[in-house]
Amino acid sequence: MAGISSPGIGSNLDINSIITKLMQAEASAPSLALTRKEASYQAKLSAFGNLSSALGAFQTALSSLNTQSTFQSVNATPSDASIFTATATAKATAGSYNVNITQLAQAQTIASAGQASTTATIGGGSTTTLTFQFGTVTGGKLQNGQYVNDPTATPPDPAFTQDPNKTSGTVTIDSTNNSLQGIRDAINKANLGVTATIVSDGSATPHHLVIKSNETGATSNMKISVAGSETALSDLLAYDPAGTQNMTQSAAGQSAVLTVNGIAVTSQSNIINGAIEGVTLTAAKVGSSSLSIARNTSAVQSSVTAFVKAYNDVNSTIKKLTAYNEDRTLSGPLIGDSSVRNIEAQLRKMMSSPLTGSSGSLTTLSQAGISIDQKGVMSLDATKLSTAMSKNMDDVTALFSSIGKTTDSLVSYVSSTSATSPGTNEVVVSQLATQGKLIGSLVIGGSTAINAGNKDMTVTVNGVTSSVSLVEGTYTPAQLAAQLQSAINGISAFSSKGIAVSATIDASGKLSLTSNTFGSTSKVSLSGNAASVLVGASPAATDGVDVAGTIGGIAAGGSGQFLTGAAGSTAAGLKLQITGGATGSRGTVNFSQGYAFHLTNLLDEFVNSKDGMISGRTKSLQDGITNVSKEREKLDARLTEIEARYRKQFTALDVMISKLNSTSSYLTQQLEQISNLSQS
Structure with a gap:
């Protein structure tokens, strides 16, 4: 102690x-x-x-x-903002423009015949498929909400042409949803580009199913096909502007119509791009107004x-x-x-x-x-x-800033890095970028029938594969190409990754499928029951290639349409986009740092x-x-x-x-x- x-x-x-x-x-x-x-x-x-x-x-x-x-900021100022408003990018050219809007774009609206109840079943409940397609109605005339023949029109008979850039889709109706409310909810849940509502008019059979396209424009008119044995559903919902019309149109899909400095312009929506380069107009009402474009020096x-x-x-x-x-x-x-x-x-x-x-x-x-x-x-x-x-x-x-200037209009400066040295470099293109393409081996006849036996296929685009089904029906070659393009581009596996194709009929009558991207990853292939009808037994597939060339005399890296200066060179990190033209010398690019x-x-x-x-x-x-x-x-x-x-x-x-x-x-x-x- x-x-x-x-x-x-x-x-x-x-x-x-x-x-x-x-x-x-x-x-x-x-x-x-x-x-x-x-x-x-x-x-x-x-x-x-x-x-x-x-x-x-x-x-x-x-x-x-x-x-x-x-x-590069630009101001776009209309003299009367109640007619239209405007925004501009660096591509806009300074000046004054006269804009005259004569028609606003609107969406198509169609309505069913009145029903006594919103919850009563319609039909026996067997499986029925509703297919929505979107396109343009031409010919004939509109009478009491229905398209009819008109001998004075060209053509005299109404016709529906599907827009290949708009995706089609289907809705399944069965015993779980075969009421007016159930059909409405099923259509809205399918997210097909339309909105369904129920409107009641106070009559003995007051309840109408009203379907409105989510997009405006003359190419957004609907065609609704009904497949199945339920005639009650077909009698209520089948709608073909060029055929049976069991629904009534209350508003036609129409495009915006205007003139810019006297030049006629048509736009699918009231947001008008491209009429004036680098300028977006938003139409609000019919009328005329001038537009002033000027550099935003205040910024x-x-x-x-x-x-x-x-x-x-x-x-x-x-x-x-x-x-x-x-x-x-x-x-x-x-x-x-x-x-x-x-x-x-x-x-x-x-x-x-x-x-x-x-x-x-x-x-x-x-x-x-x-x-x-x-x-x-x-x-x-x-x-x-x-x-x-x-x-x-x-x-x-x-x-002040880093800036690149090219002498070729189809060669554009994209970006640079801290490794890029100021100076002028010659640009030489030895290979242009291309898109992946598939060309059929058979000539498509004047009429092709798509049915349950030949509507399904497997499509691979840019390394992504998905199952695709066509809408059953009889098609002309142009209609078949439009239906194929619409069906492929409507698949979320592709659209979520920005992948799309364009389908056309070439001069020889063969179907051609082209990827929307450039470069070595751009590829298209097609297989399954529909392949024999669309592209035949031995279609020709051509994969895309990357752009190739030199910047400042040194081989540059190519990816799609983009050419990038090699590491260690004076043009290191200098990125250019080659959007077309020919191979060989493509002028110069001058890069400076402020x-x-x-x-x-x-x-x-x-x-x-x-x-x-x-x-x-x-x-x-x-x-x-x-x-x-x-x-x-x-x-x-x-x-x-x-x-x-x-x-x-x-x-x-x-x-x-x-x-x-x-x-x-x-x-x-x-x-x-x-x-x-x-x-x-």
């Missing part, structure tokens, strides 16, 4: 207090030095954090100037203003962190720091040096109205910038790079703080040893004084006894 110690009992000295004061004296100077050192490190670390934040904000401001879309002005402010914030932060106040004899935490001086010097040098290899006529920031005074403060002359933009926006774009690009890369080295100036100094300061912690641990250990020594020494002193006190007491007692004896 450890002994119980109470320092000072023997000597009556306050030993604990004495040792505490001695230890405070021992720890005061070295502890204070370590605290000051740690505080200095922390202050510098916080200062570098502030500088890094300012540089990061500067880099963010540069991002919009390093993007071509900022300079560039705003981005350049943000660039100037962000740079001045960096300059202000550096001055604050490196300042010295003579009156208060205070200095900033980074005064004299070589890394900060280096960052400041590199930024100023880059912005004061002219660009090399620029594809535009502007090579200095001052030409766009940006200047830096002797104190490092940047300013913008908005008038000078506006003048530069009005003269040639492409030159202003090249001054100030925003170079500054962004420089700031990456400062802020984001592991070996950058700020990250290097930050690591050094953090290491210093760690070392202070280690030194503090050593100091604590040494102080513990010193305190133990003091306690040992004072304990010995206490024991000695205690013994002296005992001896003194003993002698005093003896002398008192001698004195008492002498007196007696």
Whole structure:
């Protein structure tokens, strides 16, 4: 059992207090030095954090100037926005356009005969298939909601032509859903591009099944085929504009009709693309309005203003962190720091040096109205910038952003990487990209019957395989191609991956299936019962190939229609799209990098790079703080040893004084006894 110690009992000295004061004296100077050192490190670390934040904000401001879309932004302004609104992309050509809308697009709506109940069963419940197809109705005339013959029309008889670009689909009706409500819900659940509702008119048989196409346009008219033995369902729902019409049309599917500068335009929807290149019109009502297309210079002005402010914030932060106040004899935490001086010097040098290899006529920031005074403060002359933009926006774009210009209209610049060097490179195409194709080996006759025995097939497109079924019926060659294309493109296994085909009948009468993509992964194959009817026993399959060629005389990588400069070359990472033309020399591509690009890369080295100036100094300061912690641990250990020594020494002193006190007491007692004896 450890002994119980109470320092000072023997000597009556306050030993604990004495040792505490001695230890405070021992720890005061070295502890204070370590605290000051740690505080200095922390202050510098916080200062570098502030500088890094300012540089990061500067880099963010540069991002919009390093993007071509900022300079390509276009404003589209109609004189009467109640007639139509408009948006524009960089492809739009500045100018004024006259737009006259004479007809709005609308969706087709058809309705069934009235029913007494929405829940009563219709028919006996045997399985019946409803097939929805979409297309155009031509000829004849519309009378009381029905298409009928019209001797004055061309053609006199109404005809329905399926749109191959719209997918067909089926709905199964059986004993579980053969009521008006059940049919409505089954159609909506099938997600076929139509919406079914029940509308009641208040008559003795008030309930009508109303089906409306989800899309507008003349090619969105419906044809509903009913397959099965349930005549009650067929009598209610069968609808063929060119044949039996057991439903009544209340609104025909029609396209928007308009003129642009006197040129007639038709659009399937009220959102009109392509009538004016790069412009999307959204029609709201019939009427005329002018449209003004102009470059959005305010977006560039705003981005350049943000660039100037962000740079001045960096300059202000550096001055604050490196300042010295003579009156208060205070200095900033980074005064004299070589890394900060280096960052400041590199930024100023880059912005004061002219660009090399620029594809535009502007090579200095001052030409766009940006200047830096002797104190490092940047300013913008908005008038000078506006003048530069009005003269040639492409030159202003090249001054700030990475930009590629090609001399061939069918060769377009797509993107670049940090490895791409500025300069002009020749583009040579040795092989154009092609699409995978399948051409039948038989000539399709004037009429082809598709039935249960030959409607099913297995289709593989671009490596994806799925089962596909055609709608039963009798088809002309063009109708058969439209039905096949619609059936394949309506399969989610294909559409979810952006895969589609186009089906046509070539000049020899053979069916041709072509993948929608280019390159070596583009392939088409067909097998199953329907194959013999559609493409015969030995169709010719041709796989797609990738584009091939050189950029700057060095073989480039090809993928689909995209040609990319080889690693290690001056065109490394330069991506071009070849959309057509011939093999051989295809002109040149000039690539240049503007100030925003170079500054962004420089700031990456400062802020984001592991070996950058700020990250290097930050690591050094953090290491210093760690070392202070280690030194503090050593100091604590040494102080513990010193305190133990003091306690040992004072304990010995206490024991000695205690013994002296005992001896003194003993002698005093003896002398008192001698004195008492002498007196007696």
